[in-house]
Amino acid sequence: MSAPVLNISNLSVNYSTDRGTLHALRDVDLHIQAGRIVGIVGESGCGKSTLISTIIRLLSANACVEEGEVLFQGEDLLALDAKAMRKLRGNELAMVFQDPMTSLNPVLSIGRQMLDIQYRDDGSKAEKKSRSLHMLERVGIPDAATQLDRYPHHLSGGMRQRVAIAMALMTEPSLLIADEPTTALDATLEIQIIQRLRQLQRDVGCAVLFISHHLGVISELCDEVVVMYAGEVVESGGTRQVFDAPKHPYTRGLLECDPASIQASDNILPVIPGQLPDLTDPPPGCIFQPRCDRSVAQCSSQRPRLDGQGHRAACFVATS
């Protein structure tokens, strides 16, 4: 087994809000081996973006890391100073964001933005430009040379997201984090981009942390999957294991809603009755207990832990 690229353990993150402390992440554990694609799935508001903002240390000002460790290639990112962190960003650790319409600078040309992120290289401008060009071709952008001189508003959402992926992979990172990169795109485009991403990942050999609330995309792309609910990891394991034999009632709920629709390309997360608990005042026991139809007495007093190796779930009544 290869060495882990990312090792998150016991991570808890709070936001201070006017309604009190919001527990956005609680005791999150997550491990990514080199070269693997790990998917995170969960409803909107379950803390996916908070998790990746913590990894890349771009949390908003009202956030506070309560406890935990984020080991990246053996180094605790949470303990790094700003300068050391900056050295990793866009280098060993790259990012693709959710909204392609707003995540590129609107007043700088594509070429300029791609040039700027290569500031660490000593190469000449021409070398950097040809590198940008090559990268744009690799993500499947037609007529790449012309695109370099164009601005984000000239490009469609799909093209912009391809540019974002090209930028992220340009430095051949060890870990690529993609926060719902295809959510804003239509289904056909989504599939094209996912396939392209898969191929590039093989070429570059990087690990990928892929966030989505689209089950079909996760099952298509990922080697492993992590299911999150209301700030906690409730289940994790190999994609096939989790999809074929879900353990946690929440995962089962997601998958059982309509198994056929999982593969349907326009499927987003199915709706489970009830709503997310108030994260400023989470239930004392299992986080999913208020919505769970299988809960027992223990569930409302004690918190289940995500123990063990391989395919596991944080649940007292987990079906195995």
Place this chain on the structure above:
Amino acid sequence: MLEYVIRRSGLALVILLLAVTLLFAMIHMMPGDPASILLGPKASPELKAALNQRMGLDQPLLVQLARFYADLAQGDLGTDVFSNRPVLEMVLEQLPYTIVLVLAAIGGASLVGIPLGCYSAIRHNSLLDRLVGVMSVAFIAIPSFVIALYLLLLLSVKWRWFPAMGAGDSGDIVDQARHLVLPALALGLGWVGYIARLVRTSMLEVMEENHIRTARAFGLSERTIIVHYALRIAVLPTVTILGLGIGTMLSGALFAEIVFSRPGIGKLLHEGVLTRNYPVVMGSVLMTTAFFVLCTLISDVINAMLDPRVRDGESS
């Protein structure tokens, strides 16, 4: 880009034509006939009729308008009633003084205000930020002629640092620059805080935008992010407002030129009004309007240079 400039210049011409027509209409809607205004209430009817005829005021309005356009197209702004000099010549003689004054004021205010606003945004709630906040409100509340008078008393009369009167010897750049300091300060000081506030507000907004997060995620230096990725967007509204603000500043220049007894369009206009020198007043207002329209054109072109969405005719 070129296409944008051409398109925008066409618009400027149309605006100018409208403004000129409006000016013409305003003059003809003034109570009392121009001849009485020029010659005073006690002038004899014969004298008035003679003047009316000389100035073409006895013709139908449309004919007068057509002649007005034709004269303008040839650069003919009429002649000074007293000295018989062409008004265009007089205005062109004075206009540079006003342009230099206004540009010095607005340039100085931007040079201080933009970095100040940028810094306030990055270190918001710092001591300097609060200080700028208080100062800007204070300076906006005080009219520029009050500032002008205080500057005059303090820097010139009391401490004798800068000369108070005139524009300096022609040909002596240093002397002219020294004479420019006080009026430019009087005119521009109130703008420093205003510009700082504008830049601060938009900078705070831009720094929260997604693309800034992207730039950070790529490890770009904070300096690059602030100067090249954020400020460039954050100054856009300020540039537009400064272009329009030239209008306010021109009327401020009128006071500054009178207080500091400085040559310029303001002073020419002032004297023209006092002596009821109708063609001079008209010519001064006309050229000032043209200058104002030109400034809004320039500020739009700067915006288009900074923002590709503007030159593509997309709203940003």
